[in-house]
Amino acid sequence: MAASAPAARPLAGASLLPLTAPSRPRAPSVVALPRAPVMVRRLSLRRPARARSVRCLAAALGPEMRATLDKVVASHKVVLFMKGTKDFPQCGFSHTVVQILRSLDVPFETLDVLANEALRQGLKEYSSWPTFPQLYIDGEFFGGCDITVEAYKSGELQEALEKAMCS
Numbered sequence: 001m002a003a004s005a006p007a008a009r010p011l012a013g014a015s016l017l018p019l020t021a022p023s024r025p026r027a028p029s030v031v032a033l034p035r036a037p038v039m040v041r042r043l044s045l046r047r048p049a050r051a052r053s054v055r056c057l058a059a060a061l062g063p064e065m066r067a068t069l070d071k072v073v074a075s076h077k078v079v080l081f082m083k084g085t086k087d088f089p090q091c092g093f094s095h096t097v098v099q100i101l102r103s104l105d106v107p108f109e110t111l112d113v114l115a116n117e118a119l120r121q122g123l124k125e126y127s128s129w130p131t132f133p134q135l136y137i138d139g140e141f142f143g144g145c146d147i148t149v150e151a152y153k154s155g156e157l158q159e160a161l162e163k164a165m166c167s
Helices: 038-045 049-060 063-075 092-103 117-127 145-154 156-166
Strands: 078-082 109-112 134-137 140-143
Touching (some): 092 145, 145 156
Parallel strands (some): 078 109
Antiparallel strands (some): 078 134, 134 140
16 A cells, blocks of 8 residues: 655644635726717717818818919929828828839829828818829829729839820
8 A cells, every 4th residue: 555645734833724815905886877868979979070170171272272282293293192201101001002103113202191281181172082192193183092003003003104204
């Protein structure tokens, strides 16, 4: 028969009381508040600033802004109005167009629409295009990200850029 292990003995001076973790104060229980009536919730979701933003949109493309955009677009063969800069795009769509233009080794200028709210709103009206990035080639609006990607895949973008660089 195998010898059994000796029974564990408590250390001298140790108490035989069971060890328990110190009690922590309990978090107060969460009280569920009754839901607000449907009409009140609907009213709270409406944005009163919407009416003001419509007025800002209407005034965003004044004669000065139009003249400035005309000058910028005409002074460069390829201009990309984007979120961020070509070295630090702030949006995946802008990054995609920058990568396409870089892969084609085309010199292009960028303007950050996030830096100027009036510019961003004015450009939407100027191009009749609601989103960014916006690519301009040889003074004309070419398109946004989706159009640029499709034109790149089909070879149309390369043709438009070659034509612009030769003019």
